[in-house]
Amino acid sequence: MISQLAVKSRVVGLWVSSLFIFCSCDSNGYKATGNGGDIGTVQRVDSGRSGNGDAGLQDAGANAANDMSCLRVRPALRPTGRVLRMPEQRVGIDGFEEPHWRRISDAILEDPEALFVATYHRETDRYVIRSGPIDSRHELILKRGQVNAGAQPILVESGRIGDVFPNVNPMVLGDYEQLLQSFVNPNEIALQDLGYAADDRRVGFLPRALEVYPYPLLRIMTLFDSDDAPDLVYGVRPYASGVAGVHGGLDLLQSRATLILSGPGFKSSAVLDSDATLVDIAPTVLAAFDAPTTGGQGPWASYADGLYLTWQDGRVLSEALDESTCARPDHLFLILFDGLLATEINRQLLSDVPDVDLPHLRRLAQGGVVYRHGAISGFPSYSAPGHVTVGTGLWPGHHGVLSNQFYGRDEQRAITPFDLLDNLPYFIQNPSEALTLYDRLVTPEAENLAQAMHRAFGEYDQETRTGAYVAVINELTFKGADFTTLGFFGGGGVQKKLFEYRAADAIAMTQIEVLLEDRQVPVPKFLQMSLLATDAAGEDAGPHSPLLRTNLVDIDERIGQIFDLLDARGVLEQTAFVLTSDHGMALQDRTRRATVPARIRAAGVQTSMISGGLIYLKGLALEVMEDGGDFLRLGVSDASTGAPINAAEMVCLSCDRPVQQTSDQNGYGDLIVSPMVDEVVIKASHSRYNSVILRHRRP
Ligand SMILES: [Zn+2]
Known part of the structure; x- marks a missing residue:
């Protein structure tokens, strides 16, 4: 029996992205939407993955009729099936490497905490995902079908998705209380040294039956589209790779980023039960500005029209846009709180009994749209790929920044994107080197938000004060911006000591202060910045820890400072905010740690690099x-x-x-x-x- 099942199917106003699964199985978690992706008609399917019984979809926002009538351009998608770009044929494995793949995947899956191992077989053009111990091994063999009507099917040649990933629905466990009630603590670990009480309910882990791995095929398969993609990739259980807080994995909590949109252009007082991913943010920012659309590369390497970015994997989150007044923001500030799990911030902003008082963030939440289930990051759910995904609207395998460390196949060495921020003093003295590194990191076909804003609204001209003035602070996607962290330091207004002795967030706040207090330049039409301390707090003590909550109070004060600066310029009411993060965070059980790299070494397989789940065979x-x-x-x-x-x-x-x-x-x-x-x-x-x-x- 061949059933047609949709993993992620979205018909949202301007364009269509449908990904169909054809498989001889009735896997759990996938249900047919009945949406064939009609081209040329504007229709809505709630959050694209309707039919999952858990989602509810009961809030006003997601159900509101929405024909996007306020948007300037509403072209139908006209896919041609033309493939614009394919990865170089060096990634994954070939017939020669098949025995090594077998040996290495057997070694990894011997680890009781290992979840899966995946590869791309470049000669047969198949994706292989294996899971389970040797006596109950499951193997999924997948391929991509022909691009058709703006969608590319994933064909399951053999195996059952549900055997490898039993739960894939991200629209669950959105409520903090429900999450804590689901937790178990089998080895009764206590973390009083991290400030938790004895028998603290926050010290817990999802039982295996409730573990969720959202969009696993999409996130794994797109990773192999990069020229620097690994030969193999593996994942472990959500609790099994650290001692306190961890992200990087495929699972729900490590991948669940915050998403709140507020101010002119967005609905108010709405909690949405719609699905969202980090690739959706960039096109949504541009749609909120009513930027003109363009033709370019849609998802799955096919040409598409009606895009907001010249290469766009995501959809416009039209359910968050306020189409009743057609209000548009004069300014939009996209602020990324590194590693902030949506469930934690939503608890503090939506609960009647929050653990900490966050008046400024609460004001944004109440005046805007909160995604109850956050936005799912790419895989691996590390910082550098997450930041660049937010800044480009592309999955990591498409923008090229695969992880915090990955193997440069041309250079034959590790590529570490955060060199840009870590070695700031060097790049200030050698600014062209920073652009060289950017061009090495980010695929030339990718368009970042700064570049898209300039394409849509013109380059900023200081003389006439026309065009879009764009600021990018503490972010990797800075190319094309008018105000950047590098330029700020290069301007000579600040002592190097500041960089050396103050935290990155304080520097970011100093930059935004200097920027907004400088009346020689306009308030940026678009500002993108990140604050990093939430990640450190989450990693040091966990996503719901006392340390993290102290940090939330700090970031709330910083948001208050930004409000004051905008108020002083008289533009606070005309400024929209998008708050997000680059990934989520999950507490770790130090008694159940996976030991995969050691097993790979013991198997005697030579590798060029093993880093964060990515394996490059030698x-x-x-x-x-x-x-x-x-x-x-x-x-x-x-x-x-x-x-x-x-x-x-x-x-x-x-x-x-x-x-x-x-x-x-x-x-x-x-x-x-x-x-x-x-x-x-x-x-x-x-x-x-x-x-x-x-x-x-x-x-
Ligand atoms: Zn991060």
Whole structure:
């Protein structure tokens, strides 16, 4: 039986993104929407994933009829199926690497806290996800179908999604009390050293039956679209990778970012039970400004029209827009609180009995739209990819910043995006280097919000004060902005000591003060900034910890300062706010930690890098360059980079007598073989690489 199931299907005003699952299964968590993605008609399907019984969809906002009539341009989606860009064929595994993939995934899944291992098989163009111990192993084999009507189906060739990811619905456990009531603490850990009470209900973990992994296929598969994508990726249980708070995983809490939209252009006093992801924020910001739309690259690498960014994975969160008055903000401030779990901030802003008083944030929540279930980040749910996803509207595999550390296949070394902020003094002295790093990190096809604002509203001109003045503070997506952290420091107005001795957030606040108090420049039409201390507090003590809540009081004061600065410029009422984060946070059970990297090393598989779930194999590629009849000219190279490998041992396994040769500095070597045989089997090996076996058919 073939059933058509929708993982994520959205028909929202301007464009359509539908992702269908065809599978011979009735997996839990996926239900048909019956939405075929009609092109050219403007229709709404609530939050795209209607039909999941848990979501409720009972609030006014999500159910309101909304024809987006206030928006300037309403073109229908006109997908052509033209593929604009494909990743280089170096990521994932090939037939040579298949045995290493088997060995490494077996080793990982021996860990009782391991959840899954995934790879992309580049020769067969299939995605493989494995889970479970050896005696109850599950394997999912997936491929992408033809782009059709703005959607690209995921075809399940074998396996059951529900066997690997039993719960995928992000629209659950949105209520803090409900979350705490669901917690268990099997090893009865206590965290009184972190300020929790004895038997504190906050010290708990979701039982396995309630663990949720939202959009697992979408988030895993898009990761492999990057030229720097790993060969393998793995995930562990939500509680199993640290000692206090952790993010980076595929699970709901680590991926659940805050999302609150408030002020002109947005509805007020609404708590939405709609689904949202971090890729939705950038197009929503532009739609709130009524920016003109453009043609470009829609999701799944197909050309689309009616986009807000020239490459756009997300949808406009039209259910949050106020279309009753067609009000538009003069200014919009997008503020990212690093690592702030939606469930925690929503508890403080929506509850009648909050744990801390946050008057300024509460004002924004009451005057705006709160997403009860937050916004789901990409995978892995680390900071750098999350920040860039918010700033570009693209999944990590599309914008190119895959993790806080990933392997640069061209450079053959670790790429660490936060160098930009960590080495600020260096980049202040060498500003062109900062742009060079930006261009290395972010895919050239990606358009960030600063660039999109300028495309939509014009470059800012100091003489005429026309165009959009854009400020990007403490953020990675700074290219194209008129005011940036680098420019601020480069301006010479502040001593370097400030950077060295004050926290990054205080610096950000100083920048925003200087910016808004400077009457020589306009109040930015768009300002994007991040405050990082919430992440440190969450990681040090957990997402609901006393430390985190103290920090919430601090950020509320900072929001109050921004209100005062805007008020002094007379524009507070005309300024909209979007509050979000780059990922969520989950408390960790230190008694149940996974030990995956050690297991990979013990399995004897050579890797170039293992970092945050990303695994880059260190494999050899072996090619017959020339078949001379009685000899074969062989070439050995690095399978990931293509670099020639010197001193690799090449052995003929099919020859009567073992024949051996060592590759030269260009990776070449001639192997004497009998001209009489039909097939020659050659093995190449090197102490620092996984060996490779080639079967060569004679011409
Ligand atoms: Zn973060």
